[in-house]
Amino acid sequence: AQRVTQPEKLLSVFKGAPVELKCNYSYSGSPELFWYVQYSRQRLQLLLRHISRESIKGFTADLNKGETSFHLKKPFAQEEDSAMYYCALARLDNNDMRFGAGTRLTVKP
Amino acid sequence: GAGVSQSPRYKVAKRGQDVALRCDPISGHVSLFWYQQALGQGPEFLTYFQNEAQLDKSGLPSDRFFAERPEGSVSTLKIQRTQQEDSAVYLCASSLLDRGTEAFFGQGTRLTVV
Numbered sequence: 001a002q003r004v005t006q007p008e009k010l011l012s013v014f015k016g017a018p019v020e021l022k023c024n025y026s027y028s029g030s031p032e033l034f035w036y037v038q039y040s041r042q043r044l045q046l047l048l049r050h051i052s053r054e055s056i057k058g059f060t061a062d063l064n065k066g067e068t069s070f071h072l073k074k075p076f077a078q079e080e081d082s083a084m085y086y087c088a089l090a091r092l093d094n095n096d097m098r099f100g101a102g103t104r105l106t107v108k109p
Numbered sequence: 110g111a112g113v114s115q116s117p118r119y120k121v122a123k124r125g126q127d128v129a130l131r132c133d134p135i136s137g138h139v140s141l142f143w144y145q146q147a148l149g150q151g152p153e154f155l156t157y158f159q160n161e162a163q164l165d166k167s168g169l170p171s172d173r174f175f176a177e178r179p180e181g182s183v184s185t186l187k188i189q190r191t192q193q194e195d196s197a198v199y200l201c202a203s204s205l206l207d208r209g210t211e212a213f214f215g216q217g218t219r220l221t222v223v
Contacts, residue, residue: 001167006151034211044152044200044214086151088212095140095206096165101151 002027002089006100013077014108021072021103023061023087032090033063033070036099039083047072047085057081077107111135115201115215122191122222130186130218134203141184142212143176144200152200158184159206191222 003026013019025031035047048056050063050070061072070087084104090097114133122128134141139160144152145168154168160181169176173192178184188195198219202212 001165036212043216044202046211049211090212094159094164095204095210096157097142097202097204097212098154099144099152 002031002091002096002098004087004089004098004100006085006087006103008103009101010104010106012106012108015079016076019074019077019081019105019107021085021087021105023070023072023100025068025070025087025089027068027089027091030092031063032092032095033061034088034090034097035059035061035070035072036086036088037083038086038102044086077105079107079109081105082107113201113203113213113215115199115218117218118216120218120220122220124192124222125190126222127187127189128191128220130188130199130220132184132186132201132203132215134182134184134201135213136182137205138203138213139181139206140204140212141178142200142202142204143184143186144202145170146198146200146217148197155186155199188220191220193222196220196222 005024033050037047086102087100141158143155156166158178173189175187198217200217201215204212
């Protein structure tokens with residue numbers, strides 16, 4: 001089965017500082033990678049997916065197949081970015097999706 | 110409503126009691142997932158359905174856990190003889206089968222076993 005690793009449980013930065021949340025994966029097939037976010041008292045929701053190569057709320061993520069990574073980046077963090085972030089991998093053949101343990105991002109004023 | 114709906118939102122069960130958690134996915138969504146989320150942890154995979162077929166149940170922690178989706182829409186996760194370690198939030202998500210498609214999550218059911 002696929003596996004997703006988020007090495008940092010907690011990450012704290014000051015407002016306006018760059019932020020990078022790390023995600024590594026292991027999977028022998030072609031992965032579909034996602035970042036999900038959970039704001040306080042809200043349900044998990046999609047932030048971005050690698051297939052669409054989009055930037056959402058200033059966040060970007062690049063799939064690096066050589067390093068099997070999909071790190072999430074934002075050049076200037078905002079206080080409203082404080083949340084739990086989960087990296088997820090879905091299998092291309094059947095859409096089976098697994099999540100990492102999550103990183104709690106705190107952006108301090 | 111158009112979203113994934115889970116019921117009940119909260120459930121308190123006495124140790125040894127059986128519980129049933131319900132998930133109403135978005136209409137037309139082929140894929141349905143159950144996850145268990147312990148406090149401070151990420152969603153841990155339990156089981157996955159494609160329509161009524163349970164393609165993977167490798168995440169179910171014991172034979173006390175059972176999930177079904179008999180008509181390919183509503184799903185029920187049943188836990189028999191609940192134990193304290195079963196206390197967690199149980200999340201349901203559904204998605205289309207298309208490549209790169211988004212999974213939509215329910216609010217979850219918080220199960221507390223006392």
